[in-house]
Amino acid sequence: MSVALAGMFGLITGVGLTSPIRERVLRYAGIWIMLGTAFLVLPARWYFASLPAESRIYLTDLLPGMQHVIRLGIFAAALSFVLAALFAVAKPVWLRAPVVALILLCGFTVMATGEYTREMARKPFVIGGYIYANDLRLASFPTLTAAGLANSAKWMDGQSSDQVAEGREMFAIQCGAYHSVNGYRAMAPRVHGWSPEFATDILQHLPLLRGTMPPFAGNERDRAAVGAFLASLSQGGEEQPPNAELGHEVFQQRCSMCHTVGGKFRPLTLAGTEIDAIDGLLQQLDSLNSDMPAFHGSERERNALAAFLQSGAPN
Numbered sequence: 001m002s003v004a005l006a007g008m009f010g011l012i013t014g015v016g017l018t019s020p021i022r023e024r025v026l027r028y029a030g031i032w033i034m035l036g037t038a039f040l041v042l043p044a045r046w047y048f049a050s051l052p053a054e055s056r057i058y059l060t061d062l063l064p065g066m067q068h069v070i071r072l073g074i075f076a077a078a079l080s081f082v083l084a085a086l087f088a089v090a091k092p093v094w095l096r097a098p099v100v101a102l103i104l105l106c107g108f109t110v111m112a113t114g115e116y117t118r119e120m121a122r123k124p125f126v127i128g129g130y131i132y133a134n135d136l137r138l139a140s141f142p143t144l145t146a147a148g149l150a151n152s153a154k155w156m157d158g159q160s161s162d163q164v165a166e167g168r169e170m171f172a173i174q175c176g177a178y179h180s181v182n183g184y185r186a187m188a189p190r191v192h193g194w195s196p197e198f199a200t201d202i203l204q205h206l207p208l209l210r211g212t213m214p215p216f217a218g219n220e221r222d223r224a225a226v227g228a229f230l231a232s233l234s235q236g237g238e239e240q241p242p243n244a245e246l247g248h249e250v251f252q253q254r255c256s257m258c259h260t261v262g263g264k265f266r267p268l269t270l271a272g273t274e275i276d277a278i279d280g281l282l283q284q285l286d287s288l289n290s291d292m293p294a295f296h297g298s299e300r301e302r303n304a305l306a307a308f309l310q311s312g313a314p315n
């Protein structure tokens with residue numbers, strides 16, 4: 001990439017020169033761009049091949065948008081190769097400032113998409129297999145699970161009798177780098193309608209949720225505290241909507257963090273299935289797959305959700 005970028009800056013210098021030195025410089029710079037972008041194929045392939053399977057799945061399945069980013073990068077590299085071949089090497093007399101700008105834009109696009117992909121591929125780690133994005137080391141998990149976060153974290157006062165307050169502190173430690181209550185990646189709208197039981201259950205499955213999250217660190221007591229805190233953010237008490245909307249709402253609250261209907265992220269395709277069969281399925285979600293929480297809602301919510309899933313309307 002540096003070779004290609006050097007060639008691109010060579011074009012900036014060369015385009016203002018006068019003939020015949022102009023043609024010589026542009027040809028020379030063009031060859032650098034062609035060599036640089038052509039050579040990118042090998043390290044890119046090596047990079048994808050050496051990604052651990054759990055990182056690759058983010059790029060291939062779990063973050064569908066990444067496909068576009070990667071394609072854009074490949075397209076920009078190919079375009080700069082072609083433009084350099086055509087305008088700098090074959091016909092340097094045709095090369096004008098706008099084309100140089102376009103080639104430069106392609107170069108920066110390759111860099112940006114490459115960096116973005118690298119950023120995404122390493123999640124939820126900062127250093128793969130060693131330290132998570134929230135600064136917790138993988139090696140500290142057994143201790144945190146055994147002793148509990150309240151007893152291990154140096155910046156906590158130890159256990160308290162106020163579960164929600166304790167949960168808030170643990171949330172700040174584990175999630176605070178990436179989530180706020182009402183601002184950046186706000187939790188309040190995400191936990192709408194969550195009960196403490198459901199929130200506590202969901203915390204066991206964080207790495208499966210949409211996005212790239214580290215697992216929860218701590219023991220059952222810690223998980224219940226953070227669950228209670230999260231549920232306390234949910235503004236409850238409002239009237240439940242009529243059945244048709246209720247199903248959609250229940251899906252958003254209880255399934256959409258791990259599934260879509262009509263989307264690409266772990267899609268559910270239950271449209272047209274017998275409603276009783278879906279209702280039965282909902283009563284045994286946790287036995288269907290151990291990575292899935294049980295359904296915690298009321299019977300009315302369950303029936304409405306079954307109707308929503310049967311309708312196949314996208315969520």
Ligand code: HEC
Nearest residue numbers: 205208209254255258259266268281285289291292293295
């Ligand atoms: C914590 C994440 C999580 C949540 C929340 C969740 N699921 Fe799942 N679900 C999974 C995983 C993981 C699978 C396994 C299949 C896979 O990996 O694609 C699965 C599979 C399923 C399947 C079987 C799909 C198939 O075709 O094999 C159904 C049906 C399903 N989920 C329905 C639901 C419904 C309805 C909800 C909401 C009440 C829900 N799930 C909530 C994670 C979750």
